[in-house]
Amino acid sequence: MSSRPNKPSYNFAPVKDVKTLALALGLTERQLNRLAANAGNMYRRNAVAKKDGSERVTWDAHKQLKAVQGRINQLFFHKVLFPLYLQGSIRDRAYPRDYVRNAEIHAGAHIAITLDIADFFPSTRAELVRDIWKNFFRFAPDVAEVLTCLTTKDDFLPQGARTSSYLANLVFWQREHNLVETLEKRGWRYSRLTDDMTISTTADTSEKELTDINRIAIGCFQGYGYSIKRSKHKVLRRNHRVTVNSLVVNVHPALPKEERRRIRAQVHQVKQALTSGTQANMPSVASTRGKIAKVVRLHPELGARLSDAFGQAIPFDSDGSSESLDERGIAMDRACGATVAV
16 A cells, blocks of 8 residues: 555654653643543533434543643654554644545445444543553553553543544554455455444455455454444445445545535525525535535536635635635624534
């Protein structure tokens, strides 16, 4: 896939004592130990309803803990070399990662297998996090214990914490690279977007081979104590639509036709509303911009047409800057009662 190593690596000196860790984090040793002891209580619970009716629970860390977790990212996780089969929430200027690049790995797939770990974050126990700090980073046991306290809550990995996505990418560090090597030797491609795994091949294959690949992959994750979500475990074939992260990859990553139609309809609706001045129940301008940007990335010609049509509905300020367009769009959203993330 690239010259990157097939296994995550950290090639810096290990932290040998808590005093050194405290100094690196800008705290006294006493402050650090106190923060670690209380870290599990320093989160605010946020629950969001999912499409299937269940809840996705995330945890927002207290300002002080969040700042220390950000420092941990800078000191340690930003220095890890992550192989390119890991595509979820990794800061990497040389090889940017996201859901589109994850889908690109599987372009032209004849067959794709999708797997999803059930309750991934709550199922990631502190024991696995401790192993990362102690054996992957090679930190001293007392340092690993303090860092485990700072990055877990009530014995699990809290989704939403600044450090959690990096730990999620490292949780299989001992065995995942072996799985990837085994799959590659058999002509299969593998990628993981946090808790969503995709395995694909550009060749036709037998049912026995499919059974073997499923057994090997599922066995790897079950070996860590995880379960695979049955509803997300699918085998997709080229004679139908093959999707990865909601993108069609039969040829190259593309938005499904019905989504493109919805976006065109939304752009038309917003354009009409802005032109006529009747903005009640109008979709968010910021949301529409975001959807246009997605089309621009995946379908440049269509995206350019939608962008031009949308831009004609929003007059430029005298300086003609794109920043003034964004500010005008946000102001319109607020006037219409929309919620805007800035």
